[in-house]
Structure formats: C-alpha cells, structure tokens
Amino acid sequence: MKLLSKNEDETKDIGRKLGEKLKRGDVVCLYGELGSGKTTMVKGLASVFGIDERDITSASFTIIAEYDEDVPFYHIDLYRVTSEDVPELGLQEYFGGGGISVIEWAERAEGEIPETSIKVSLNYTDDNIREIEITGIEL
Ligand SMILES: Nc1ncnc2c1ncn2[C@@H]1O[C@H](COP(=O)(O)OP(=O)(O)O)[C@@H](O)[C@H]1O
Numbered sequence: 001m002k003l004l005s006k007n008e009d010e011t012k013d014i015g016r017k018l019g020e021k022l023k024r025g026d027v028v029c030l031y032g033e034l035g036s037g038k039t040t041m042v043k044g045l046a047s048v049f050g051i052d053e054r055d056i057t058s059a060s061f062t063i064i065a066e067y068d069e070d071v072p073f074y075h076i077d078l079y080r081v082t083s084e085d086v087p088e089l090g091l092q093e094y095f096g097g098g099g100i101s102v103i104e105w106a107e108r109a110e111g112e113i114p115e116t117s118i119k120v121s122l123n124y125t126d127d128n129i130r131e132i133e134i135t136g137i138e139l
C-alpha cells in the first residue's frame with residue numbers, strides 16, 4: 001500500500017493508523033534516509049500505546065528505548081550501529097516477547113528480522129512530501 005504525506009502531522013497520523021492495527025509481538029521495520037520521517041512516524045505510532053510523542057526522540061546514545069506500558073513498546077534506532085554490532089544487541093529477546101518493536105534503519109539488522117515483520121519505506125519526493133509504502137499489513 002502506498003500513501004502520500006504532505007506534512008509532519010500526516011505522517012504521525014499514518015503512524016497512528018498503523019499502530020491501531022498492531023498486536024503483541026509485531027515487529028515494524030522502518031526504512032528511509034535521514035530526515036525521511038521515521039521518528040515522526042514512530043511518534044504517532046507510539047501514541048496509540050499511551051506514550052507521549054515528546055518521549056520519542058532520535059537516537060543520541062539510546063539505541064533501544066523501552067516503554068513499560070500495558071503493551072510493552074520498544075523503539076529501536078540503529079542509526080549509530082553498524083551491521084556487525086547488531087548481534088550484540090540481543091534483539092531476539094524483544095521480538096520474541098509480548099511487546100511491539102519498531103526499528104529505524106532496520107536494514108542494518110536484516111538477518112535478525114522476523115519474516116513476518118511489517119515493512120514501511122519512507123521516501124522524499126518534494127520538500128515536505130513523503131511517499132510511504134507499507135507492506136505486511138493493511139490500514
Ligand atoms: N511529510 C512529512 N513527514 C514527516 N516529516 C516531515 C514531513 N515534511 C517535513 N518533515 C520534516 O522532516 C523531518 C523528519 O525527521 P525525522 O522524523 O527525525 O526523520 P528520520 O527519523 O527518518 O531521520 C522533520 O524535521 C520533519 O519536520
């Protein structure tokens with residue numbers, strides 16, 4: 001499914017709609033260059049699970065941010081991680097539990113990602129326009 005977003009709020013809204021379809025154990029992989037809107041989308045998605053969007057931030061030192069809500073929520077941002085270092089993160093423990101995992105720069109964890117994961121690609125077209133392609137789930 002391909003969607004167009006015209007601004008930050010529309011991307012958050014797509015995140016919310018996706019979040020409403022998720023169930024425990026789901027893994028969402030986000031692909032797209034820096035500034036394509038991955039973190040923005042996570043803000044909307046996380047809000048469905050009771051997380052304040054201001055608590056969702058870009059990776060500085062935190063690679064894995066855990067939110068202990070009714071449904072545990074894991075925001076995994078591999079921006080500062082190389083593919084070689086991914087095995088040390090123990091991602092399988094997050095994927096195997098009853099929570100929701102959302103991964104930015106998911107291509108860096110390619111070998112570890114479950115086949116059943118939901119994939120979201122964000123692409124720039126114009127200044128504020130983002131093309132968002134979602135596979136593995138219908139909104
Ligand atoms: N349609 C849009 N969707 C999402 N972000 C947008 C959009 N238009 C402009 N932006 C801007 O692009 C940037 C996206 O940043 P961010 O979500 O942190 O991206 P990423 O996590 O992919 O690096 C923000 O500064 C945001 O304001």
Ligand SMILES: [Mg+2]
Nearest residue numbers: 038039058104
């Ligand atoms: Mg980001």
